[in-house]
Amino acid sequence: xxxxxxxxxxxxxxxxxxxxxxxxxxxxxxxxxxxxxxxxxxxxxxxxxxxxxxxxxxxxxxxxxxxxxxxxxxxxxxxxxxxxxxxxxxxxxxxxxxxxxxxxxxxxxxxxxxxxxxxxxxxxxxxxxxxxxxxxxxxxxxxxxxxxxxxxxxxxxxxxxxxxxxxxxxxxxxxxxxxxxxxxxxxxxxxxxxxxxxxxxxxxxxxxxxxxxxxxxxxxxxxxxxxxxxxxxxxxxxxxxxxxxxxxxxxxxxxxxxxxxxxxxxxxxxxxxxxxxxxxxxxxxxxxxxxxxxxxxxx
Numbered sequence: 001x002x003x004x005x006x007x008x009x010x011x012x013x014x015x016x017x018x019x020x021x022x023x024x025x026x027x028x029x030x031x032x033x034x035x036x037x038x039x040x041x042x043x044x045x046x047x048x049x050x051x052x053x054x055x056x057x058x059x060x061x062x063x064x065x066x067x068x069x070x071x072x073x074x075x076x077x078x079x080x081x082x083x084x085x086x087x088x089x090x091x092x093x094x095x096x097x098x099x100x101x102x103x104x105x106x107x108x109x110x111x112x113x114x115x116x117x118x119x120x121x122x123x124x125x126x127x128x129x130x131x132x133x134x135x136x137x138x139x140x141x142x143x144x145x146x147x148x149x150x151x152x153x154x155x156x157x158x159x160x161x162x163x164x165x166x167x168x169x170x171x172x173x174x175x176x177x178x179x180x181x182x183x184x185x186x187x188x189x190x191x192x193x194x195x196x197x198x199x200x201x202x203x204x205x206x207x208x209x210x211x212x213x214x215x216x217x218x219x220x221x222x223x224x225x226x227x228x229x230x231x232x233x234x235x236x237x238x239x240x241x242x243x244x245x246x247x248x249x250x251x252x253x254x255x256x257x258x259x260x261x262x263x264x265x266x267x268x269x270x271x272x273x274x275x276x277x278x279x280x281x282x283x284x285x286x287x288x289x290x291x292x293x294x295x296x297x298x299x
Contacts, residue, residue, distance in 0.1 A: 049261045056254050059247050065164045066240050066247070069174040073240075076135060076176045077233045083124045083181075084226045090117045090195070091219040098212040107206065111199045118195045122146050122153065125178065136178045145178075146189065152196065155179065155188035166243050172236055181225045184218060191218050 097110050126144040127135045137145040138158035145157030161175025184190035194215060198207055 045261055049258065052254050052257050052261065056251060056258070059251050059254070062166055063244060063247050063251075066166050066244050069164045069166070069172060070237055070240050070244075072129075072174045073176075073233045073237055075129070077230055077237075079124050079127050079135065080176070080226055080230050080233070083121055084223060084230070086117050086120045086124070087219055087223045087226060090114065090121075091216060091223065093117065094212055094216045094219060097207065098209060098216065107202050111202045114195050115199050118192050121182075121192060136176065138175070138177070138179075151200075153189040153192050166240065170243075172239060176229055176233060178229065181229065182222050191215070191222050194218070 093110060093113050125136050125146045129135055133141040134144055134157070135141075136157060137143065139160040139162075140157055143156060145155060147154050147156060157179065159177035159179050161173045161177060163171040163173045165171050179188050182189050182191040187193060198211065198215065201207065
């Protein structure tokens with residue numbers, strides 16, 4: 001019978017090599033604070049990590065879109081708030097004219113005030129953003145929505161507002177349609193044009209009560225429309241806030257999942273390292289003793 005003393009030491013040496021490999025892996029994990037350096041080390045964990053990372057990127061994009069949309073809507077609401085103030089002032093001027101006896105000097109004063117308020121409204125309608133785009137022009141945002149030709153205001157904008165994606169199947173308009181705010185009949189800027197006609201005629205004659213009453217009603221309607229447009233903005237901003245809060249919670253939850261998938265548990269890894277180092281130490285001593293021992297010594 002042939003007796004070999006090589007098999008057991010070889011197995012012991014393989015065990016030592018495996019132990020040293022595991023020690024090196026654990027030391028690398030502690031140094032990098034990452035559970036794995038290559039996807040092949042744990043394909044399932046790598047796939048889960050990739051999926052959660054992709055979801056985080058999508059969530060971050062939605063959050064960015066929400067921020068951009070909310071900033072745009074806040075700017076529009078500020079402009080509409082100023083517009084509302086001007087319309088109310090216009091209404092007050094018309095009521096004051098309707099309730100008082102006019103003289104040449106007061107008529108001139110009212111005319112100047114009405115003209116100034118109308119121009120203020122036009123300036124707000126022609127507001128531009130930081131990129132130079134006209135905020136209320138719709139898709140024709142490279143040109144002012146309100147222009148003056150032959151003494152009348154003309155509308156060259158539209159109500160095609162841009163929408164932004166804030167969810168997998170959810171989009172929210174980041175613009176505000178204003179075409180109808182001052183419209184009556186076929187003229188989108190009827191109120192402003194009628195104010196212009198009134199101020200021109202005031203140099204020759206006093207406006208009638210019927211004319212002033214009609215303009216007061218039209219300005220009241222315009223005020224209601226502006227308020228409605230602001231309410232629409234507020235509603236969309238509430239939706240954006242709710243979505244943002246949801247995505248913030250989702251992002252925090254995903255961050256915890258990624259931490260569990262990727263980050264090393266220092267305490268646990270340290271204990272594993274210490275255990276493996278002791279195992280290798282004892283195995284190394286046993287291997288040394290085994291090298292000094294031969295079956296032929298006892299034959």
